[in-house]
Amino acid sequence: MINKIRRSIPEAVEDIKDGATLLIGGFGEAGSPIELIHAVIDQGARELTVVNNNAGNGQVGLAALIAAGRVRKVICSYPRSSHSRVFTELYRAGKIELELVPQGTLAERIRAGGAGIPAFYTPTSVGTPLAEGKEEREFDGRRYVLERGLRADFALVKAERADRFGNLAYNKVARNFGPIMCMAAETAIVQVRRLVEPGEIDPEQVVTPGVFVKRLVEVPEPLVESELVAQGASYP
Amino acid sequence: MINKIRRSIPEAVEDIKDGATLLIGGFGEAGSPIELIHAVIDQGARELTVVNNNAGNGQVGLAALIAAGRVRKVICSYPRSSHSRVFTELYRAGKIELELVPQGTLAERIRAGGAGIPAFYTPTSVGTPLAEGKEEREFDGRRYVLERGLRADFALVKAERADRFGNLAYNKVARNFGPIMCMAAETAIVQVRRLVEPGEIDPEQVVTPGVFVKRLVEVPEPLVESELVAQGASYP
């Protein structure tokens, strides 16, 4: 029987090793898999490369993982945090590496990685500092740069509903990077608000087919990052 | 007010000109926009380039368009028709051009066209006759060929439900090429079984956001291609 449901959050992330690359879902707090990130902090993996649109907020979730010194490199489009100096201070101190990628290129690189496309050309960033060192090429009179597909060892993603096959439905804009990150990871780990029986998610409404998901864990009442930040909470 | 609904099928296709490139949805009969295709036959455009997975069945729909001598070139993965000799005969007589593309490369080329990606590398077809003349390149020790994004003047697509904004939901595997063809056409023309009020399609369940669709026409009871083929029907 296919059953991707894990009994606990720690069990779902236990084999993330030092040096792993993690795709972490979320745009701002929407879709941020905060419980999974905290479990990675507890679990102890170091020297991580993290792919996320941002660099975390306050002192919880991704910002806490960075503050704990576990992240060697961040690949993201907008590493300015709200209510957080964590990334900025480590970056200025030369203690964390940054690969800055335009947001749409980041999304497309992840989607390409998941789709078996090793590289593609895009008009984004042509003629800018972010195109430096990249191959440039003209198609039909317009200039493009070559970008590489991006894959990772793990994805940490938050979804709304899932069945034991790993079929996912999301909530509103919390969908953001979730579907493509599940595609691009060797092991996609998903925290869901509600586990449902197979068939309860209409086959027409499955956003991420289960084939892209390896592990599920139910988190019925996930922490709300903005509330934690407003309270000045920190993790651990 | 945004209202993409056209009053009649002929009106929806009236400006398709000689020499136009058409993306035509459907995999076999599922999703084939047969009423729109018949309207193109009536309308008279010639020298068309048609992109479809197949080359039509029987003597209706795409096969009828080809039989009517309107198609200069077919871009497809599997131009063997069931119950139809139309394409085969024209091809052998040198009267129609064929660009044979692996099915997944065809889908990815259309998706790339719609996403503003002019070209990408894929492992599909490496070392085969279909890679001949294509640029080959190695990434991380594996060989890939360069393929170009594909765009078109028009897409003809069949969907299940739509609202006046052009938001679409499909029926089962009739979805197939519809969403990506809508993305890749200057003008996507969609026949839908049922027009609904905005909001009736849950925002979570919109498969093709309206931004990709230009025109809609309601066809409540579309012809069933396999029935027509079984009856030996022909168009016009």
Add this chain to the structure above:
Amino acid sequence: MSETQAKRLGLSRKQMAWRAAQDLQDGAVVNLGIGMPELVASYVPDGRELLYHSENGLLGFGPPPPAGQEDPELINAGKKPVTLLPGASFFHHADSFAMIRGGHIDVCILGAMQVAANGDIANWSTGAADAVPAVGGAMDLVAGARAIWVLSEHTTRDGAPKLVEQCSYPLTGQGVVRRIYSNLGLIEVSETGFRLLEIAPGISVEELRALTGAPLEVPDSLPQIDAPEL
């Protein structure tokens, strides 16, 4: 008259947004950058229906919800709460940028630090050595939207021109800006450089030229922007 008021020339920020809003056609698919561009939505003439796109996977959103009804999973690219209008849709990030890059967004209105006479735009980085660089979706938007309009003060806080011969800040994109809606006028970026289309009340062409860092073509007949009090 307070010092602040005395310093301000031409249109108010709201009037600038109003002027840009007049040019958004019925049915347009629009992406409004974070900050002043967001004001534009408030001034679209009645009877025009626009579709607003947000990079984080949302099309067809409406104004912010009443206080207390915010949903942390219904936010725009500026991470501010929004509402849904009938006909809205959600999609993932790669699809969202496929819309942008694939030319499916009619107009994107952005702020800018500098715009050059050839349409180059700089709006993401001062290039300062100690700054943490951050780009977001700006480069994708300028490369992909069908029309890029800049909504910006005509000069920096220090009075330096933002419309320049050549950008000194790192570029966001090359040759992409079509129009600039500033507090002093409406400027088109043409094949030959900046071209004034309309001028704000209370400003002379000479004053405007003095505050512009590149040559400005001025037509014989120059309409004045007739904005309401805002």
Add this chain to the structure above:
Amino acid sequence: MSETQAKRLGLSRKQMAWRAAQDLQDGAVVNLGIGMPELVASYVPDGRELLYHSENGLLGFGPPPPAGQEDPELINAGKKPVTLLPGASFFHHADSFAMIRGGHIDVCILGAMQVAANGDIANWSTGAADAVPAVGGAMDLVAGARAIWVLSEHTTRDGAPKLVEQCSYPLTGQGVVRRIYSNLGLIEVSETGFRLLEIAPGISVEELRALTGAPLEVPDSLPQIDAPEL
């Protein structure tokens, strides 16, 4: 014994499908090619749950519906009617091939015209000048699925070997085949070429070698395929 029966060596088609089915692990995501590979689904051992993928945008389908209950919009890649199992999902063609190309399909079982000792496969074209070429999804499947298994008669109808040193037909993919389930045996494609893993009943190694167009490594201990009567 009729002439047809007399000519058939080793396993029946159903027994071949049965043998391949035994190797599909619980939980595998499987794409079955059109024709004989479709038979495999009928012989998966009880207690194993597999997910079947179809190129036309369907995951988790089940057996054909009873006559009269076919739905022309619920078909597989072979354009035959199927049913939905709980946990099924629909997706568009680019996503479907992203699954394939991105390595998300565990096993793909295909027919073949020829398989070479280096794993090359030819299964889409005879290269005949007057044939209309048609490839479908075969090249994507062989390039993308994690494991490619071939289910095929050991020889052509004329008795020519299908397992060869080098394919003479146009290739579908290079170095991709891992296993061949034929009517005569189970053959692995190893670094050094064909390697016999199991042999069909009633066949000797010598006979099998004679019907194979490339060297065949044979282990000291060679199990016989113990298929049920099918």
